[in-house]
Amino acid sequence: MDLNLQICGRTLAEWIVQFPILEDIGALKEVTWANPAKKPTATALAGCPLTMADIQDASDRLERFADYFQTVFPETQAYGGILESPVQAIPAMKKLLEEEAGTAIPGNLLVKLDSHLPISGSIKARGGIYEVLKTAEDIALEHGLLRKGDPYRVFDTPPFHELFSKYSIAVGSTGNLGLSIGIMSAKLGFQVTVHMSADARQWKKDLLRSKGVTVMEYPSDYSVAVAQGRKEAEGNPYCHFVDDENSQTLFLGYSVAALRLKKQLEEAGVAVDKEHPLFVYLPCGVGGGPGGVAFGIKLVFGDAAHCFFAEPTHSCCMLLGLATGLNSEICVQDLGIDNKTIADGLAVGRASSFVGRVLSPFLSGCYSLEDQRMYRMLAQLTDTQGLRLEPSALAGMYGPVLLAKSPVFSGYLAQNSIAPAQLSQSTQLVWATGGSMVPPDEMDRYYAKGKALIEA
Numbered sequence: 309m310d311l312n313l314q315i316c317g318r319t320l321a322e323w324i325v326q327f328p329i330l331e332d333i334g335a336l337k338e339v340t341w342a343n344p345a346k347k348p349t350a351t352a353l354a355g356c357p358l359t360m361a362d363i364q365d366a367s368d369r370l371e372r373f374a375d376y377f378q379t380v381f382p383e384t385q386a387y388g389g390i391l392e393s394p395v396q397a398i399p400a401m402k403k404l405l406e407e408e409a410g411t412a413i414p415g416n417l418l419v420k421l422d423s424h425l426p427i428s429g430s431i432k433a434r435g436g437i438y439e440v441l442k443t444a445e446d447i448a449l450e451h452g453l454l455r456k457g458d459p460y461r462v463f464d465t466p467p468f469h470e471l472f473s474k475y476s477i478a479v480g481s482t483g484n485l486g487l488s489i490g491i492m493s494a495k496l497g498f499q500v501t502v503h504m505s506a507d508a509r510q511w512k513k514d515l516l517r518s519k520g521v522t523v524m525e526y527p528s529d530y531s532v533a534v535a536q537g538r539k540e541a542e543g544n545p546y547c548h549f550v551d552d553e554n555s556q557t558l559f560l561g562y563s564v565a566a567l568r569l570k571k572q573l574e575e576a577g578v579a580v581d582k583e584h585p586l587f588v589y590l591p592c593g594v595g596g597g598p599g600g601v602a603f604g605i606k607l608v609f610g611d612a613a614h615c616f617f618a619e620p621t622h623s624c625c626m627l628l629g630l631a632t633g634l635n636s637e638i639c640v641q642d643l644g645i646d647n648k649t650i651a652d653g654l655a656v657g658r659a660s661s662f663v664g665r666v667l668s669p670f671l672s673g674c675y676s677l678e679d680q681r682m683y684r685m686l687a688q689l690t691d692t693q694g695l696r697l698e699p700s701a702l703a704g705m706y707g708p709v710l711l712a713k714s715p716v717f718s719g720y721l722a723q724n725s726i727a728p729a730q731l732s733q734s735t736q737l738v739w740a741t742g743g744s745m746v747p748p749d750e751m752d753r754y755y756a757k758g759k760a761l762i763e764a
């Protein structure tokens with residue numbers, strides 16, 4: 309750590325004096341942070357540029373495309389062409405976490421399996437696919453090819469493929485966003501280039517190439533891959549760049565999850581209100597995915613919902629940006645951190661400033677955790693519940709444990725007047741963000757690593 313490093317007109321040493329948590333972050337310790345800027349939902353909304361109408365608009369667009377999905381991805385027929393994932397209780401995992409932590413986890417422990425979303429097997433199937441669809445719809449309307457009332461299966465006809473073949477889509481990714489954008493864009497007939505960071509797994513690149521996607525590889529991290537994609541698209545009106553660091557469209561695609569979660573919880577008889585608070589733990593990379601989902605959840609459930617972001621100790625960029633108020637003006641590398649983690653979906657060193665700004669008054673807090681903990685929970689979840697997730701997707705699983713035992717989060721509960729009686733009636737929802745498409749042998753290696761750590 310270079311204490312003389314200048315960040316926004318002050319030295320790192322000065323920033324540490326003002327925000328002592330930076331010391332622990334720099335030392336790669338696991339930290340918990342409650343957000344002092346959180347506001348009542350109504351107040352937060354009053355200052356927010358996005359509203360429920362924007363989420364509804366995105367939801368309506370996805371419904372228009374349901375007809376298309378049923379045509380081109382038959383596996384979506386069972387759900388009427390709506391890409392959605394199940395919510396389920398994980399009581400055996402809860403018991404194991406409690407035994408290990410030596411403390412009871414309050415309420416009911418549920419998992420949201422975005423790991424099992426159709427088409428690309430991760431949370432990126434929400435935002436990524438949505439932005440490609442919106443781009444296709446905009447182009448089709450602009451060219452008069454799509455008329456009001458047309459069934460959207462027309463997107464799977466030669467005139468549409470031909471039109472889209474004149475356009476290209478570019479994106480920078482650590483893997484899963486590239487997978488979602490690549491698969492969807494290729495299906496519609498777009499030319500598509502995915503700029504992959506060094507973290508991206510080989511199988512993701514192979515899969516994309518098999519679908520005709522151009523995959524560019526960089527030896528550097530996510531920020532560089534994104535910058536390359538942005539550069540390629542610059543000045544080319546026929547190229548749409550999906551900007552993971554700034555895209556409002558991606559964000560809204562993710563946010564639709566909340567409308568559907570509300571229905572799922574109602575159907576399952578799970579109440580969410582002041583007496584039955586909902587705690588949600590979301591793995592965070594650049595912030596768009598968890599940010600969009602958390603934003604939707606706050607708009608749907610209001611003050612009864614409490615959202616926390618989870619990041620690897622080596623890549624806790626959102627925590628860093630929010631805790632200092634510097635947002636994207638600070639990155640983990642500024643603290644001498646390498647941004648290297650097994651949680652490839654979270655390997656981001658500098659957070660989205662757009663998401664930081666929008667989410668700041670809505671978010672309850674953040675925490676960081678070590679890779680080894682993700683590996684261990686990966687094996688434990690397989691053993692207890694038969695669920696196989698990628699390492700990133702386990703980051704949220706530590707949240708309920710921290711809520712039960714971290715002094716910082718106890719302080720949060722007290723400050724928000726959440727009494728033990730309410731907490732015992734709460735729902736603890738862990739957002740599992742990816743994994744169903746990981747090749748079995750790769751998953752076996754993750755599992756073996758987790759088992760070895762548990763037995764060590």
Ligand SMILES: *Cc1c(COP(=O)(O)O)cnc(C)c1O
Binds near residue numbers: 595598599653701
């Ligand atoms: C991308 C990703 C995340 C985080 O989403 P961001 O938009 O980068 O914050 C979490 N989990 C998995 C598996 C991912 O691929």
